[in-house]
Amino acid sequence: MQEITISDKTFERFISEKQIAQRVAELGQLISEDYKDKNPLFLVLLKGAYVFASDLVKHFLHPCSISFFRLSSYKGMASSGVLSFKDVFDEDIEGRNIVVLEDIVDTGHTLSGFLPALNKLNPKSVKVVSLLSKPDVLQGKVEIDYLGFEIPPAFVVGYGLDFDEQGRNFPEIYQLKK
Ligand code: IMP
Numbered sequence: 001m002q003e004i005t006i007s008d009k010t011f012e013r014f015i016s017e018k019q020i021a022q023r024v025a026e027l028g029q030l031i032s033e034d035y036k037d038k039n040p041l042f043l044v045l046l047k048g049a050y051v052f053a054s055d056l057v058k059h060f061l062h063p064c065s066i067s068f069f070r071l072s073s074y075k076g077m078a079s080s081g082v083l084s085f086k087d088v089f090d091e092d093i094e095g096r097n098i099v100v101l102e103d104i105v106d107t108g109h110t111l112s113g114f115l116p117a118l119n120k121l122n123p124k125s126v127k128v129v130s131l132l133s134k135p136d137v138l139q140g141k142v143e144i145d146y147l148g149f150e151i152p153p154a155f156v157v158g159y160g161l162d163f164d165e166q167g168r169n170f171p172e173i174y175q176l177k178k
Contacts, residue, residue: 027129039097049160052148
């Protein structure tokens with residue numbers, strides 16, 4: 001679909017299913033090479049990263065485990081910067097090679113709150129994978145080790161990303177129409 005409408009907002013197609021699949025496969029291959037003997041623990045940040053994570057891990061054909069966390073710092077279209085853990089860690093982090101899977105890094109508040117909390121649990125290593133990043137609005141420093149696409153600051157939905165809980169189901173990524 002060229003355009004979708006959610007509430008009263010129109011979004012236009014921005015990254016196609018094919019482009020996403022290609023890039024996710026590339027990231028999966030890179031991570032496979034780097035982690036094939038490391039039995040990583042993929043930590044999926046819910047809800048937004050679930051579609052990305054599900055596709056990405058299918059390219060990782062080595063021992064690994066997968067866990068899920070729900071962090072919410074985003075309401076509507078404005079990032080509040082407030083971080084709250086909805087779930088507790090259900091896997092031992094200590095001594096593990098952690099690969100955090102995120103859908104998008106916007107201001108960076110989510111990760112700059114989450115990563116220090118994670119590091120307190122003494123993982124062996126922590127790396128970050130994000131499908132998208134908006135470098136123009138990033139505040140402070142957040143290191144993304146594996147990045148899918150850099151995008152301009154416009155709001156996006158689809159492929160797991162939502163606008164007020166709508167739009168996660170679309171297989172492509174759409175950008176708010178000006
Ligand atoms: P940050 O804390 O500002 O980096 O925001 C990260 C979180 O905000 C992401 O995990 C998303 O859930 C949400 N977010 C940021 N930008 C967008 C967007 O354009 N569309 C949908 N969600 C977004």
